[in-house]
Amino acid sequence: MARFGPVLTAMVTPFTAEGKLDLPAAQKLAKYLVDNGNDGVVVAGTTGESATISYEEQRDLFTAVREAIPGHSLVAGAGSNDTAVAVKNTKTATDVGVDGILAVAPYYNRPSQEGMYQHFLASAEATDLPVMVYDVPGRTGRKIETSTLLRLAEIDNVVALKDASGDPSETASFLAQVDPAFEVYSGDDGLTLPLLSVGAVGVVGVITHYAGREMAAMISAFSEGKVAEATQWHRRMMPAYGHFAYDDAPSPVPTKAMMNHLGVPVGECRLPMGPTPPGMDDRCRQVMAALGRADS
Numbered sequence: 477m478a479r480f481g482p483v484l485t486a487m488v489t490p491f492t493a494e495g496k497l498d499l500p501a502a503q504k505l506a507k508y509l510v511d512n513g514n515d516g517v518v519v520a521g522t523t524g525e526s527a528t529i530s531y532e533e534q535r536d537l538f539t540a541v542r543e544a545i546p547g548h549s550l551v552a553g554a555g556s557n558d559t560a561v562a563v564k565n566t567k568t569a570t571d572v573g574v575d576g577i578l579a580v581a582p583y584y585n586r587p588s589q590e591g592m593y594q595h596f597l598a599s600a601e602a603t604d605l606p607v608m609v610y611d612v613p614g615r616t617g618r619k620i621e622t623s624t625l626l627r628l629a630e631i632d633n634v635v636a637l638k639d640a641s642g643d644p645s646e647t648a649s650f651l652a653q654v655d656p657a658f659e660v661y662s663g664d665d666g667l668t669l670p671l672l673s674v675g676a677v678g679v680v681g682v683i684t685h686y687a688g689r690e691m692a693a694m695i696s697a698f699s700e701g702k703v704a705e706a707t708q709w710h711r712r713m714m715p716a717y718g719h720f721a722y723d724d725a726p727s728p729v730p731t732k733a734m735m736n737h738l739g740v741p742v743g744e745c746r747l748p749m750g751p752t753p754p755g756m757d758d759r760c761r762q763v764m765a766a767l768g769r770a771d772s
Contacts, residue, residue, distance in 0.1 A: 712767060
């Protein structure tokens with residue numbers, strides 16, 4: 477069983493029309509997500525525009541969402557490419573009372589494997605909470621090698637991996653070597669079914685903002701051995717996988733556009749992500765039609 481639940485959403489961060497953090501909207505969004513197929517949320521991650529959220533905003537976001545969804549999993553994105561900042565964020569999230577820490581690989585500065593190990597070790601030692609390591613080389617510029625992941629899994633409270641490396645065969649190799657209690661979550665919606673097939677326990681998704689029930693149904697079907705049914709759910713979600721990002725609308729622009737389209741206001745992204753391009757409502761309608769659901 478997935479300790480945080482099989483379906484988590486990497487939640488977008490709502491902003492007001494003036495670009496300020498919108499805490500009431502964040503609480504409403506978190507409640508909406510757990511009412512629509514999600515077991516919990518990850519806040520202040522990459523999809524939550526963590527790179528443009530201040531320390532104070534991050535703390536307030538953790539606190540507000542914790543109040544909004546008691547009894548549901550709340551994992552705090554506490555990572556940074558500065559180890560001291562990651563440690564500070566981790567201590568703050570722990571004090572707020574979240575359920576776990578998401579620790580992303582340091583981005584931009586491209587550290588060595590030993591540097592990454594020491595970075596994650598420092599964050600893990602700053603908390604008694606379970607830590608989920610996040611491997612997303614497409615964003616960070618550096619892959620956490622399997623040998624490093626195996627070392628990290630030996631740290632007592634490093635218990636999970638959010639895998640957005642894009643290589644299910646390497647994930648299978650890792651899972652064949654790591655303690656069976658260690659959990660892998662898909663960090664790429666479209667690869668969730670392949671990753672389940674090699675031993676993943678769930679997903680930290682983005683399309684789960686609006687396709688949480690479909691994703692939950694796919695994972696449930698697979699866990700019950702109903703592979704053909706799981707495949708059908710996977711195929712139904714394929715247009716949604718493609719809505720993750722476009723050349724003119726990088727993530728999380730399409731997801732915010734979808735939530736606004738569905739009447740769950742989250743505002744625009746902060747720069748430098750750029751404004752929502754024209755025609756996004758039409759794309760949103762097409763995705764919802766493919767899911768077989770009428771939208772607003």
